[in-house]
Each structure stands twice: as C-alpha cells, then as structure tokens.
Amino acid sequence: MHRKSELLPRQTHWITVGILVALAFFPCLNPGEFLIDVTFMLFHYAYLALCWNLISGFAGQFSLGHAAYYGVGAYTAGVLFMRFRLTPWLGMLLGPMLAAALALAIGYPTFRLRYHYYALASLALAEVMRLIFLSWDYIGGAYGIWYEPVLRYSWIDFQFTADHRVYHYIMFAMLCGALLLTWKIRHSDFGLRLMALRDDEEAAKSLSINTLTNKLAIAAISAGLTAMAGVVYAQFALFIEPDSTMSIWVTMDMLLPAMLGGLGITYGPVIGAFILIPISWALRTFIGSTLQVVIRGVILMLLVAFMPDGLLQVVINRITRPALIRR
C-alpha cells in the first residue's frame, strides 16, 4: 500500500498543470497588453483564492475579512515607495509580517472559541481598517496613493509599465509557489492536523493536537501570502485606495472561487478562479458593478445550498462512493 491517498484521478492533475503552463507561455504569442493583463489577473485571483483556502478550506476557520491583509500588503508597498522612497520589494517582506501580526492578533482571542467568532472578527477587522485608512491622510485617505511612475521598466522600483509581461511572470511564479506550498501542506502532518481540527475540534484535542497553535500558524501563513499579492497589485495598478483593497467584495473575490472550485482541495481555488473570474468580468461589463455583486451574492447562496464543498469535491464524492470492491 502507498502512503499518500490520491483521490482525484490523475487526469485532473495533468489538465490543470497543462492549462497553467499554456497560460504561462501565452505572452510568447505577443497578444498585446490587454490580454496579458487578463492572464495576470487570472493568476492573481487564483493565487488569492489559494491563500484564502489555506485557512478557510483546510483549517475550516472561515475568514470573511481577508481583504485586510491584502490591503496591508498593498499599502505597505505604496507607503514605502511614495513616502520613504524605498524599494517596494521591501514591502514583500514587511507587508506579510504586518499582515501575519494582524492575523495572530485577531486569531488568538477567537480561535479558542467557536468558529463564528473568527469570522466575525475578521469581517470587523477588514471593515475597521478600511474606515481608518479612509480617514488617515498620511497615507492618502479616501484619495488613496497615486504612484509616480519612475522609469518605464525598473526592477528596483518594481514597476514595469513598459512591459506588463513581467507582472504576468511574477504572478505566475507566485501562483506556482502557492500551489506547491498548498500541496506540501495538504500532504504533510501539519495539513492532516488542520483538517482534523476542521472536521472535529474536540476529537482532535483528545488526540493531543494543539488546535490553537495550528490555527494560528496557518492564519499567519495565509495572511502573509495574501499580503504579498497586495504588494504586487499595488505595483501593477500604481494606484491604491481603501475601497478597492479592503472592502467586502475583495474578500468575496477570494472566497467565491475557492468555494466554487473546492474547499480544502489543493487546486480547487485555481479551477474556481478560472471559471469565475471571466464570468465576473463579463457581468461587470454588461450589468455594472453593483448588480454584479448582487449576482455573485446569489451565486454564493446557491453554491452554499447545493454545492457547499465546491465542484471538485462533488467530483471526488462521485469517485469515492462507498464501493463494495476496492481498487
């Protein structure tokens, strides 16, 4: 017998990898900046969904305010560059640290209680931060931070307005990193402990699993990774403001793909993102951003009602129906 349990057929692995690689090398076809931005965003949201899935899908601690960490990352980069003239790459270090600290700060009091409290606290965190940043003039307030573009192509300043393909590749690298990390965690003892405490916290405790430290660990990791994406976004958009980085629909953008694709499944969020993001854009273009949120809220409710564990989980359930004869 082998140790790892591979429940999804090999084909799904290859299909996902295939799509990813194809998209990665897409820029070689010289498709133009708009389409490069599209692939960048696809990778971006897939990455974010993966980060969210780490704490919510694997550990079962639902974060409804993950946007807070995203905003922390973005603003760290923005403030470092615009206020202190420091390279935004520093933000890739500082941002995650701050985000992790925040995650620990709200995790510690709430992880010892029922999971609702963490959900509430995370939601509150994002909202409070958004409101504070809106009136914090030192870092832009409601006006936000507008970057002064430097050279059109600069690694030290983390700006590549001349060639968006760099952003594309950076995001692809990050996505691969996140995917790998997720996979490693999923198949490690740490991952097993997380899923155990998700499935039944008291039973996990009775097996000597320290649920608090495990939850804190994954919360910090998830927050830190999310912040890194925030940094990249700041450098890509060259403009950040509280509403586009820390509001509820930013969290929704992370949450929905993961829920659609498969909670607690390694590349569920990626598949969910690839399906959902094009749909969101189409919606946004044709029916406006407010109605689009309404539709996505409805989608969320329908998902919860009929496919609470996501698409891939439905696939797995089909495959692993109680079998009389084992393979």
Add this chain to the structure above:
Amino acid sequence: MLIQVILNAFFLGAIYSLVSIGLTLIWGTMKIINFSHGSLMMVSMYISFWLWFIIDLDPLISIFIIFPLMYGIGYLFQRFIVMPILEAERHAQLLMTFGLMLVIKNTVLYVWRADYRIILPFYADLFFRIGEIVFDAPRVIAFTAAIAFSIGLHFFMTKTSIGMAIRAVAQDSEAASAMGINVYRIYGITCGLGTAFAGVAGVLISTYYPVHPDVGTAFMFMAFVIIVLGSMGNYLGAIVAGLIIGVTEGITAYLLSSSLRQAVAFIVFILTLLLKPEGLFRRVLRR
C-alpha cells in the same frame, strides 16, 4: 458639552439594543449568526422613508406596518433560508446569511442609489432644554419607544408561554423538544420577532439618522460587539450592553475622532473575547 454627547449617545444606545436583541435571540435559539440582520434593518429604514415621502406617513405610525411586515419576512427567512441549512456544513450557515446580506444591500444600492435620504418628521425641530442640555424630540421619542419595546419584550419573555418556550429552546433545544415544544415553530417565531425588532429599530432611527445602504452594516457591526459583550443569547444582556456601547462610542467620537468610533468598538470586541469571552452576563463557554 460632554454631558450632551453622553445623553445623545445613551439615546442611540437604546436603538443599538433593539437591533442586537434580534441578533442575540436568533443566535440563542438557532446558533447561527444572521449576517443579513443589519441589512434587513436598513430595508425597513427605506420602507419608513418611502412611506413618509410618498404618503406622508409619520414613521412612528409606520411601525404598525413594519413590525408585522418584518416579522413575516423574518419568519420566511427562517423557513426558506435557515431551515434547509440548519443541519448542513457549518460554513453553510455562515456564508448563506453573508451572501444574503450582500444581495440585499446591493439590490437596495442598485435600486435606490447611494444618495443620503432624510426623514423630517413634524417634530424634527421640537426640543426642550434643561439648563445647557438639549433634548431633541426625535431622539427622545425614539429612545422612549425603544425602551418601551425592550420592556415589552421582557414581559413577553417572562410572562407568556411562547416567550418562556423561546427561552427554553435557547437554553437546551433537545430538552425543550422533549417537553413537547415545537422547536421549529419557535425558531420561526424567534426569527420573526428578532427581525421585527430590527425593523422597529430601523424606523425609530430613521427619524433622525440618514437613510443609506451602508447604515445597516454600521449598526450590524455594533450589534456584533454588543451581543458578545452582553453574552450571546441573553436579550437582557444585549439591552444593557447596547447602552454601554452606545455611550462608549459617543464619548470616543467626541474625545478622539469620529472615524475612530468603529475602531474603538472593534477594540472592545477583541478585549471582550480575550478577557471575558462569555460576556458580562454569564453563560460560560466551553474551553
């Protein structure tokens, strides 16, 4: 002017209490957090506005329409949204009401835009003074009504059989069921009642607060803090905690800055969870 601030904040606190009562009762019986609670309150604010705007109906009268309307909505909410997922995955309940909140809030935003609307009841300019302190008619009336409803609820919960049934279910739904109480019917009644109270709170606040899609979220947030402080499931605790939070928030806004008011509430929230997660009014949580 601190006393004035405290007074007005105290009046506002009573409205917070009303909103929180519904939330804490729903949690107490069904063990779910209704994220859409605030948005339902916001909807009743809009209904109150439109009734005033179109047919000149004073908000205080529209309570008689809104209470049963919101009760009905709450009951339907329980039947069609909560019931199917009561036994489901735990995150289902969380996300279902979260999704509903998004749908309601953004539908309102889409239909009625983001303009701030105000109701000017005929008593908007009335006031009386005691020395330096001004007592605004709308605030006083809203406060009085809120307190009246709270007292009414207390009588309901302690003197009527339905009220006692609700308390029984909140304490131990299995035991209550064993005693012959139709638990599902109680769920429906609790949800209806809770939403109705949120509706009343919405109407009362609309007499002096601007009507806007975001208002629901702001009150909802306060309600979270209040129900934790006042012990989840404890409606009396919610009433007291509502007043406490209202005053705290008012003082902070006055002494520091208005934008920090939410931050303070958040800090109170975190501190409560750290130091006394079971709230001020007992019911110790399991470790």
Add this chain to the structure above:
Amino acid sequence: MALNNVSFGIDKGKIVGLIGPNGSGKTTLLDVVNNFLDKNGGKVYFNGEDVTDLAPHKLAYKGIGRTFQVSRVFEKMTVLENLLSVPAKGLSSDAKFQRAKDLLETTGLVPVIYEYAKNLSGGQKKLLELSRALMLDPDLMMMDEPFAGVDPAMLDRLIDLVENLNKMGKTFLIIEHNIALIHRLCNRVIVLDEGEVIAEGRPEDIQHNTRVIEAYLG
C-alpha cells in the same frame, strides 16, 4: 447533568467499568476528566501528577486517550489520514506509518484504508475511532460505549483488542450498558446515579447491590 462529589481512583493495568442509568453523568464524568468541562473545585491526578488544569490536548499528550459515545471520526478524511493526523510522540515518519498499518490490520480496516471516513458503517467508525486513539499509545484509554451498535464479528475483535492491550499494560475506563460485556471485561465497576457514585466493586457484587438495582428500575 451535574456531578456531585464524585471521587474514585483507577489502578494501573485494570479495566474499570462505569455504569449507571441514562443521564446519570457518565459521559459528563469523562468530559470533566478530559477538561472539556469545568471541574468546579475537583481535582484529577494521573500517574501521581496533578493534571487538573491541563488543556485537553496536553492531557492527551500525557497519555489519556478517549473515544466518544457517537463516534467522532474525521469525516472528510480517509481512514489512513484519520490515523496519520495524530501527532507522533517521538516517532519517525516510518515508524508512525507502521503503527498505523498495524492498527489497521488488527482492527481489520485495511480494505477501507482509502475510504472517506464518512462512508464507513457505524461499526467501522467505532473501530476507526479506537485505532485512531490508540495511535497515541495512551496509558489510560477512556471509552464511551465502544461496543454499542457493533456487529458480533467486530465485537469479538474489539474485545480481543481491549484484552490484549490490557495484558500489555494499558488501563481502561469503559462506559458500557451491556452487563455480559462488563462481566467479561471489567475487574471493577463504578456505578453512577444522578451524578453521584452509589456503588463500587467487583461486577459480581455490584449485580446484587440493591441500590444499583433500584437506580436502574426506579
């Protein structure tokens, strides 16, 4: 259900039964020992150490294992994953896998090793829960109605397992209703009624204790 002034000791290497009418507080007692519930002034000693205020996971680490009345397996994980999720006290990865393998063989769960736990039958879940708890290699195993709803074939297997583990030095505290099983397994029995200990002794003696009979009938 509250407990009132319950006090007892368990000797190492014994199998102690805990019986009593429904609602007498048996599960509550286990929950209190495990520290899932507050003790309100009571104390718990394990191997000479005061473990009253230890968090549940630390207690488990010290060597107290637990199974539950309704088996609480990790539904969304496979049988193997259920076992491997238990932190290994100083075991290498290979040794841990070997222990899991052995436990699965002993309990006969090898055919379903890659099944999602939620697809198992009730009896299989009980076996899974037990083998999972045994991954800890606990000195004391507290079991809450482990034999309820298990079919006869698996029942024998379970009982053999308990007896073998006992011979190897493990101590057991078992909540059970089945008198025949109590007689077969337990050296000593503690009887609870309405939160109080009303009798203690050998199974044969308890059977004829009038207070006990009244508790069950009255």
